Amino acid sequence: LLLLATPACSAPADTPEQQQVLKVEMPGAAPTHDDSYLCSSTKVPANAGKELYIVGFQALSDMSVAHHVLLYGCQRPQVEPGKVGDCGGICSSGGSKIVYAWARNAPELRLPANTGFVIGGASSIQYIVIQVHYLHGRSQPDRSAVNLQLSSRPQPFTAGIFLMMAYSGSIQPGAQHATLDVSCKYSGSSEMRPFAFRTHAHALSRAIVGYRLSPDLQDVQEIGRASPQWAQAFYPARPGISIRNGDYLAARCVYDATGETQAHHIGSTHNDEMCNFYIMFSTPAGAKLGDIFSCGGGGPDASTESRRLWRKIPQDSLDYLPS
Ligand code: IYT
Numbered sequence: 001l002l003l004l005a006t007p008a009c010s011a012p013a014d015t016p017e018q019q020q021v022l023k024v025e026m027p028g029a030a031p032t033h034d035d036s037y038l039c040s041s042t043k044v045p046a047n048a049g050k051e052l053y054i055v056g057f058q059a060l061s062d063m064s065v066a067h068h069v070l071l072y073g074c075q076r077p078q079v080e081p082g083k084v085g086d087c088g089g090i091c092s093s094g095g096s097k098i099v100y101a102w103a104r105n106a107p108e109l110r111l112p113a114n115t116g117f118v119i120g121g122a123s124s125i126q127y128i129v130i131q132v133h134y135l136h137g138r139s140q141p142d143r144s145a146v147n148l149q150l151s152s153r154p155q156p157f158t159a160g161i162f163l164m165m166a167y168s169g170s171i172q173p174g175a176q177h178a179t180l181d182v183s184c185k186y187s188g189s190s191e192m193r194p195f196a197f198r199t200h201a202h203a204l205s206r207a208i209v210g211y212r213l214s215p216d217l218q219d220v221q222e223i224g225r226a227s228p229q230w231a232q233a234f235y236p237a238r239p240g241i242s243i244r245n246g247d248y249l250a251a252r253c254v255y256d257a258t259g260e261t262q263a264h265h266i267g268s269t270h271n272d273e274m275c276n277f278y279i280m281f282s283t284p285a286g287a288k289l290g291d292i293f294s295c296g297g298g299g300p301d302a303s304t305e306s307r308r309l310w311r312k313i314p315q316d317s318l319d320y321l322p323s
C-alpha cells in the first residue's frame with residue numbers, strides 16, 4: 001500500500017465564516033404540460049468585488065417531479081431571478097456554461113478538497129441558471145432547488161468542464177454498434193485532473209466512453225463510461241488520471257439503430273441524436289480558464305492522426321451498457 005501526501009492535502013479547510021449556502025431555486029413553477037423545460041436564475045452574491053467558489057452541490061428535488069436538473073453559469077440570464085420561464089438560450093449574453101447536473105438515483109457529487117468553480121467577482125459567471133425538465137404538468141407550484149456550498153476562501157484548485165461533442169454525423173437505419181467518435185489533442189498549459197464525467201445523447205444511444213491517451217498513444221486510460229439511458233448526472237471518474245499538454249482525448253458514442261427506418265443526424269430535437277462527453281476536472285488555480293474548453297469532431301473522424309489513435313482504443317469501447 002502506497003500512501004500519498006500532497007501539499008494540497010494540508011491546505012487549511014474553509015472556516016465557518018468563509019462558508020455560505022446559495023440556494024438556486026425554482027420560485028414556484030407550475031408546468032402546464034408533460035416534458036416542460038423551465039428555467040429560473042439566482043444572482044451570485046456580491047463579495048466586495050471578489051470571486052466566490054462553489055465547493056459543493058446538494059440537490060433538493062424529487063425524481064417523481066423532475067427528470068433532471070441542470071445548472072448553468074451566465075453573465076446574464078434569459079429568465080430573471082424570481083421568475084419562471086422558458087429556457088430559450090439559457091443565457092441572454094455570453095455563452096452558457098454547464099456547471100452541474102442532477103437526475104434520479106444519481107450518486108452525490110462531491111468536489112475534491114480545495115477545489116471550486118470560480119463565480120462572481122470579475123468572473124464570467126454572475127448568475128446561476130437552474131433548468132428543470134418536469135416530467136408532468138402540475139397545479140401545485142414546484143420549488144426544486146440546488147444548494148450551492150460557497151466559500152470565500154480562494155481555492156488552490158479550480159474546477160472546470162471540458163466538453164467533447166460531435167458537431168455532425170449520422171446513424172444509419174438498422175445499424176448496430178454504430179459509432180460517433182470525437183478526438184483531439186489537449187493543448188493547454190495546465191494539467192487537468194478529471195474527477196467526474198457526464199454523458200449525453202438521445203434514444204438510440206447505448207454507451208459513451210471517454211479516454212486519455214499519452215502523447216505517444218501507448219498509454220490508454222478510460223476516464224469513464226456510462227449509458228445516456230441512465231440518469232444523465234455527473235458520475236465519479238476513474239481516479240488518478242492526469243491530462244497534460246500533448247495528451248490526446250477521445251470519446252466514443254455507441255448507438256443501436258435496429259428497427260429504425262430513417263437516418264438520425266446530430267441535432268437538437270428528440271428525433272436527432274447527440275454525442276457529448278463532459279469531463280469535470282480540477283486544475284491549479286490561476287490557470288487561464290476561458291469558457292468551457294472543448295474538443296469537437298464532425299463526420300467521419302478520419303485524419304491519419306485520429307486513425308492511428310482509434311487503433312489503440314480497446315474493442316470493448318463498442319459494447320452496449322445495460323439499460
Ligand atoms: C449539439 C449538441 O451536442 N448539444 C449539446 C452540447 C452543448 C452543451 C452546451 C452545446 C452547447 C452548449 O452551450 I452547455 I452550444 C447539448 O445541448 N447538451 C445538453 C445541454 O445543453 C447541456 C445536455 O444535456 O448535455
Ligand code: CU
Nearest residue numbers: 200201202274
Ligand atoms: Cu441532446
